[in-house]
Amino acid sequence: MLKSRGLRPIQVILILVALSAVSITLFMTVGAKGSWGFVLPFRGTKILSMVLVGYAIAVSTVLFQTVSHNRILTPSIMGFDALYILIQTGLIFLIGSGGVAMLDPCLLFACQVVLMIVFSGILYRWLFSGSSRSLHLLILVGIVFGVLFRSLSGFMQRVIDPNEFVVLQDRLFASFNNVDTSLLAVSAAAVLATSLVGWRFMHTYDVLALGRETSINLGVNHTRTVTIVLVLVAVLVSVSTALVGPVTFFGLLVASLAYQIAGSHKHALVLPVATLLAIVCLVGGQFVLERIFAFDTALSIVIDFVGGIVFLALLIRGNTR
Amino acid sequence: MIEICNVSKTLGDTIAVRGVSLQIPRKGVTSIIGPNGAGKSTLLSMVSRLLPMTAGTVTVDGLDVTSAPSDLLAKRLSILRQDNRISSRLTVRDLVEFGRYPYSKGRLTPEDREKAAAAIGFLDLEDLTERFLDELSGGQCQRAYVAMVLCQDTDYVLFDEPLNNFDMKHAVNMMKLLRRAADDLGKTVVLVLHDLNFASCYSDYIVAMRDGDVAHQGTPDEIMRREIIRSVYDMDVEIQDVRGRKITFYYT
The missing domain is CATH 3.40.50.300 (P-loop containing nucleotide triphosphate hydrolases)
Incomplete structure (x- = not known):
């Protein structure tokens, strides 16, 4: 059964757990100067946010690819995070940075997530709930939506007061070095809630991957399940974009790798493998950048560079399975 | 009726x-x-x-x-359409066992495995059970799908x-x-x-x-x-x- 590789899925997961434990330990301890009472909480929040982001991106990408029946599109390529940025910009444009600052950040985040769910529901549901559509049409629609959202945000950013723009930029250009920690608790709660909902459908994802008609034949309520998955994806993308800003190709990178090494089609294995890979990439990558190369560049640039190459390679190989 | x-x-x-x-x-x-x-x-x-x-x-x-x-x-009631494309990499056995999903919801019982084996035998697919669908010819693939539908019983x-x-x-x-x-x-x-x-x-x-x-x-x-x-x-x-x-x- 495992003729091409010697590792069983469970071994892959154990190796990845070990790797992520190593990278987290390294990140927490290497180059620590001064009191541990400061270092550990300081780095701990960074780790926590990277784990949350890794989990959110990996799970949202794999689930999105399952409901869209392809392995090239990701929520970011389809413009989900551009939509989140548009909502952020629109809020500042409409009520001003003063008004936004007055609001409770958790409440604000909740409002943004709700808006995100409503809009992504309207925009994307028809794409996936109907009969199968061509991959090229989907990519095209995604690019057009992405450009539309970015242009609208760009327009509003040019029109608003420069001071407000600075506030906005501060919110949007977050990187892994400068995580918005005020949102950490509410993000963790949102991720936990989506995971609890998503867990109940774990066995359905494998069937959904068989395509709309086969899954209906096997008794899955396709439209309802796809809608639920898209809502979960919208929440997870909101979490990751709120914490670190858009990382376009990271999801594609970890999802493609996860399909390769998981050695199984089962989501119960692919999802943890993708999540662990994401954590290893983020924490390990951040460690290498910060401690070894002493770069002050954002990890997301490196990730997008590598991920973009993988995306092109997948497109050229025509590997749309 | x-x-x-x-x-x-x-x-x-x-x-x-x-x-x-x-x-x-x-x-x-x-x-x-x-x-x-x-x-x-x-x-x-x-x-x-x-x-x-x-x-x-x-x-x-x-x-x-x-x-x-x-x-x-x-x-x-089960249905098999003409063109079936699957994005995940499945073996014939995986596909046929999906036919038990309405009964087992993903947790296969020994009885489910027996029914899947029977359907595989009914379509003469025993030699191909561990092969991946994308390695099969169109006709073999079609037989695997028919086995899945029959496995649905x-x-x-x-x-x-x-x-x-x-x-x-x-x-x-x-x-x-x-x-x-x-x-x-x-x-x-x-x-x-x-x-x-x-x-x-x-x-x-x-x-x-x-x-x-x-x-x-x-x-x-x-x-x-x-x-x-x-x-x-x-x-x-x-x-x-x-x-x-x-x-x-x-x-x-």
């Missing part, structure tokens, strides 16, 4: 199926024939709830397919052009197998077929459709007549008795 009552389907401006009423009897093989665009596949998709109907009702053993819970229907089994991708030998084997599924396993098999001679040799009942409506229905002997085939296909054919079967000759 499948009862189709005044079912219509409009796609944009065109009417694909116009007010079809039809009863498909329990047990046996029923074939739906007709020219391209006659609405055969559309009708089958609506019966199997893959496509919502514009008007009308379909009931399967008294269950209305639009309102009955989908997982309950999945234990009564429903009273009603619907096939949309099951002979696609098959050479002569496999086409005949498939029809014999469907016949056996009806005779030995007591299933109700409904097929959309393009090959009139297969329909004539293997069906108990033939429904001929044209322009979105049922034009004729009856036993093979009643349908395989020159004037009926002409009125359905607008084509003159010769029909001869060969070894007690009605065979059409339409190649020249």
